Amino acid sequence: MTERGWGRSFEDPIRVGDRVLVTLLDAGEYITALPKKEHAAPEWQAAMEALILVAEGGGPTMFARIGVMCALNRHYVHEFNPKGKQPHWGRRKLKRDQ
Template sequence: MTRGWGRPFEDPIEVNGRKLVTLLDAGNYVAALAKKEHAAPEWQAAMEALILIAEGGGPTMFARIGIMRALNRRYVAELNPKGKERHWGRRKLKRDQ
């Protein structure tokens, strides 16, 4: 497995019309963030994953997951209470008909 900051992601990450194609692109993006945002735990974890993959090798998907989690850290999935209705108590067995 090759190492280095020039390794590309399997799927580039699009951020505000910009594509992060390599580990170096992602590292530069994180480094250019505002200090307050850069200090967020999600971005720290993403940067740690980038460094580990770039210097130690391994699948770039781990670094991509870290970046995507940091980018989407404020997204809250909307809970739909009627999402999947249960069928309990409504079905009848053939023998009971």
């Protein structure tokens, strides 16, 4: 049976500025210490729900870590690079067409 409780550690600690979140309890205290407007954001609510499910249900701590990381990076916008990998068609000629 998996270990349960708020004292469980993340596989990889989460670094937030100069602070390091090592256990589920550290992450929960960090979220509850946020300003009310930020704490009420849906991303933080989902992260807190994931923390509670992992702490009380005994699931993998990676789920809680993913929730916290998604909430921390919610303002990051992925840039689309249209000059990425180019299609190969039209470049290659068959021997009979040379």
